[in-house]
Amino acid sequence: MKAILLAGGKGTRLRPLTLHTPKPIVPIFNRPFLHYQIDLIRQIPEIDEVILSLNYQPRRIEDVFGDGSSLGIKIRYVVEPAPLGTGGAVKFASDGVTDSIVVFNGDVLTQVDLAAVLRLHRSRQARATIVLTPVENPSAYGLVETDAAQNVLRFLEKPTPDQITTNYINAGIYVLEPSTFDRIPDDTPWSIERSFFPSLIERGETFVAYPYDGYWIDIGTPEKYTQVHRDIMDGRYQTSPFAGQPAGHVFRADDVRVEEGAIVEGPAFLDEGVVVRAGARVGPYTVLGRGCQIEADARVDGAIFWGNGRVGQEAVVANAIAGRNVHVGRGTTVGPGAVLGDKTAITDYSKV
Ligand code: GDD
């Protein structure tokens, strides 16, 4: 059986981080995002191949995952000549496949029991099965109404406030039957959410829901991206290196140097080569990627640095995200909500 990961979006809401790093490989701690999805997929031994459906910076992604051997699963890349939308992309990527297919939006992180979803799909002999998750505000998602037997009655993408009748939304995980793909046109963009799902309902085909109340998040915005790190550090999503650790755990790679008189408050993540100089303070929920240097008396709180960041003496960085090679000058203040693209250099004593 094959799994398709839809990873062709541009990740515009995560700009500038995604200018040089497509969303599927933005790092969560020290692993590219899709690693975590592939971990979930690997729990189903039946799935023997992952197809990455791409169109934005495909080479960058291929360079990271290769043929999948380092991850223990076969990975194949399918690049659309032009973006075909979610429906068109699934059809294009599943060319020649006749078995049931598992499809994932490439930006969701969850611990749903995929084996149980597959069992439901089979026991109901469904044409499509969709995982649902409750959210506070469904307007940015696909709203899904069901009956008591979990048949999908209505699918409404990006509902307006007056159209919201339930908190359950499309979690972006499906089991689909390629025999239903004949309705998807070949070369025009076509949406699985706006066209394919509604067509199943119109035709009265068996379309069932698997409601899931456990951990689920979509990493599409800087706020959610930050939240994922906090959820992992707090154990709401269990994964290495925080799974099974006590609250407030500080992960320190072997060669991390925290000078005497510097303070690191957990939870925090300090990757290889990180240096924290005397008098500096690294506050809770900070993530310092490889080679970051926090100079004397600087303060970093709840910030995420991808790698080779430098925070100058007495600078303060709080609740911000910084891509690679970001330099924050001496005495500078970078405030909450700042998102700094790769190679940003901020002059000494600036206030951002
Ligand atoms: N290959 C390919 N081609 N992939 C695409 C294309 C395309 O033309 N367009 C979008 N994708 C990928 C994106 O990279 C992403 O992983 C996934 O399809 C969904 O697209 P988003 O742009 O992230 O959609 P969304 O977040 O607004 O809404 C979707 O996800 C929600 C859950 O997070 C919808 O599926 C909603 O119904 C759902 O609730």
Ligand code: MG
């Ligand atoms: Mg999304």
